[in-house]
Amino acid sequence: MPVRTALSDAAERAMRSTLLMLSHRKALGRLATQLPVTRPMVRRFVCAETLEDALPAIRALHDDGLRTTVDVLGESVTVEADARAAAERYGVVLDALAANDLDRNVSLKPTQMGLGIDPGLARETVGGIVARAVELGAFIRIDMEDHSTTDRTLELWRDVRPAGWRDGGADVGVVIQSALRRSDADVAALVAEGARVRLCKGAYKEPARVAWQDKADVDAAYERLMLHLMREGRQPALATHDVRLIKRAIEVATTEGIAKDAFEFQMLYGVRRDIQDQLVRAGWRVRTYVPFGSQWYPYFMRRLAERPANVSFILRNLWRERGRG
Numbered sequence: 001m002p003v004r005t006a007l008s009d010a011a012e013r014a015m016r017s018t019l020l021m022l023s024h025r026k027a028l029g030r031l032a033t034q035l036p037v038t039r040p041m042v043r044r045f046v047c048a049e050t051l052e053d054a055l056p057a058i059r060a061l062h063d064d065g066l067r068t069t070v071d072v073l074g075e076s077v078t079v080e081a082d083a084r085a086a087a088e089r090y091g092v093v094l095d096a097l098a099a100n101d102l103d104r105n106v107s108l109k110p111t112q113m114g115l116g117i118d119p120g121l122a123r124e125t126v127g128g129i130v131a132r133a134v135e136l137g138a139f140i141r142i143d144m145e146d147h148s149t150t151d152r153t154l155e156l157w158r159d160v161r162p163a164g165w166r167d168g169g170a171d172v173g174v175v176i177q178s179a180l181r182r183s184d185a186d187v188a189a190l191v192a193e194g195a196r197v198r199l200c201k202g203a204y205k206e207p208a209r210v211a212w213q214d215k216a217d218v219d220a221a222y223e224r225l226m227l228h229l230m231r232e233g234r235q236p237a238l239a240t241h242d243v244r245l246i247k248r249a250i251e252v253a254t255t256e257g258i259a260k261d262a263f264e265f266q267m268l269y270g271v272r273r274d275i276q277d278q279l280v281r282a283g284w285r286v287r288t289y290v291p292f293g294s295q296w297y298p299y300f301m302r303r304l305a306e307r308p309a310n311v312s313f314i315l316r317n318l319w320r321e322r323g324r325g
């Protein structure tokens, strides 16, 4: 590798680690969420702070042919009452999506539901949301957080999955991260259980003992797991903006006769909207992950870490704001 490339790779990795480390600093998060100057930049990735403002944004995506999954921002909850309040908010969101004839599809974080306090509490809170989803015929996706939560999250998913999924009733899906070394085994088990899996690369800083550290290894694992899920899985969701992997999925679906409605692409709100629209125009299913809420700090920092060029975008904006002030 040329010296310049090696240096810029190292700088990018260092920047990514720093941003992910800062994403855990709660005091910094409190400060950032109070600064008006950050708001317009956050808006690129977070559609709104309130449900009332999020609904028209979700409608606009539907009007453009995109499906949606809604995330009420929040995570790493340490107080039981906060976990219960978050679960209640999800109930309100599901009702609002149904009342407005929007996709009844939400994504939630286990530690937002109290997994870090007590797995029994998370079973109760997520179980309550799933009960409402069964009534509304909605789909719940349990997001995957860092590797310390993987086993407990898969257990939670097994505990709350409604029995009626086999007869076409509401279902609950999970997420697998190609960065984790364990994911081949997890995908094999989940395929055997008829699970609906979303495959992503993984947004957390993980140690080498559990996760691939080189991007090339993470990408190779993604391709391998993606092909497994496309060939043998149930309605997999391919969550990536990686154009090479998206083209590979299309090539495999086309040559192997995998129907366009047998899987879907998923992408984040504010990221590669151009590709999202192109795929919809070509007749592929695309679902946008739409986060809203005031607790956007850790989510926003992970988005910055994914593409360090985003940081210079932020700095340019801050500079411009300063010029106006």
Ligand code: FDA
Pocket (backbone or CB within 6 Å): 142, 143, 144, 145, 175, 177, 200, 201, 202, 203, 204, 239, 240, 241, 242, 243, 266, 267, 268, 271, 272, 288, 289, 302, 303, 304, 306, 307, 310
């Ligand atoms: P990669 O990082 O290689 O990026 C490919 C290209 O996409 C980049 O070159 C750039 O053009 C663009 N891009 C990617 N991220 C960008 C950003 N933030 N800003 C601007 N451009 C960007 N993770 C997790 O650990 N648990 C989870 O539950 C989920 N859930 C989830 C749902 C959905 C719908 C998506 C799309 C992603 C997730 N993720 C996630 C995040 C995921 O693990 C990963 O961190 C990001 O998707 C970035 O990885 P890519 O696959 O896009 O590839």
